[in-house]
Amino acid sequence: MCLIVFAWQVIPGSPLIAAANRDEFYARPTAPASWWEDQPDIYAGRDLKDGGTWIGITRGGRFAAITNVRAPSERRPDAPSRGALVSDFLGSRKTAAEYVAEIAVDAARFNGFNLLVGDGKQLIWYSNKGETDARNGQPLAPGVYGLSNATLDVCWPKVVRTKAQFSSLLCQGAPDACFFDMLSDTTRSGDCRLPSTGVDIETERMLSAVFIESPDYGTRATTLVKLKTNGSAMLHERVATPSGAPCRTHAPSKSTRRCSR
Structure with a gap:
């Protein structure tokens, strides 16, 4: 996952609403969102190379998502897959705080990441990079947040722009299609506003x-998640293709319909 905007305890009846794009190399094998056969309470897409996921929910209303921290000079090719951090939380019975305390012990063995874990009572942001609050796990107060490949609410143009649009859509009570439209924006930022993250200018x-x-390389999937106060959860995923062919929408109801990005 490389961009996620989310509202925590802002909208009555929906304590969490999140909209996210997963960016990845097209060659990396991936399964679309579905109920997992080996862990039937988990609904998520799946990385078929290492077995983890980037965002997912459970029947009991648990939620987790991860983004990489972009630091090419620090990347270790032998580090374990960060996607396991998401699936391991979803498959556990630990509270968000308990899980963060557990993984913090040896989080340095992973390449840089931001992790969001929610157990229905708390939503915690944890990162193995950055300031003390992030490394200890930061329980989030009610609000609207944006997360990309740096710290929470970093002032990157696409984070700032998407957070503003997301907030506006929430205020309007916009239909789900509008959130997918928001995340389909291919506009690139001007050079004067680009961050410097250790990659070349192009x-x-x-x-x-x-x-x-x-x-x-590009956006492989767009996801909308909604958790309800009654404990139910919804995850809709639209899978994109580099050829520009129509994408598919996947939801827990197992209904699949054609859509256009």
């Missing part, structure tokens, strides 16, 4: 879009 330009397109 790559920074490509990565600055909300919806990323390039020959071998």
Whole structure:
């Protein structure tokens, strides 16, 4: 996951609403969102290379999502997959605070990440990079947040722009389709507003879009999650293809319909 905006305890009846884009190399094998056969309480997409996921929910209303921290000079190719941090929480019975305390012990063995874990009572942001609050796990107060490949609410153009649009859609009570439209924006930021994250300028330009397109890397899936006060959870996923063909929408009802990005 490379961009996620979310509202925690802002909308009555829906303590969590999150909208996210997953960016990845097209060659990496991936399964679309579904109920997992080996862990039937989990509904999520799946990384078929290492077995984890980037965002998911459970029948009991648990939620987790992860983004990478972009630091190419610090990346270790032998580090374990960060997607397991999401699936392990979803498959556990630990509270969000208990899980964060457990993984913090050896989180340094992973490449940089931001992790969101929610147990229905708390939503916690944890990162193995950044300031003390992040490394200890920060329980989030009610509000609207944005997370990309740096710290929470970093002032990157696409984070600032998407948070503002997300907040507006929430205030309007907009239909789900509008959130997917928001995340389909391919506009790139001007050079003067680009962050410096250790990649070349052409790559920074490509990565600055909300919806990323390039020959071998880009936005693979767009996801909308809603958790309800009654404990129910909804996850809708639209899977994109680099060819520009129509995407598919996947939801827990197992209904699949054609859609256009």
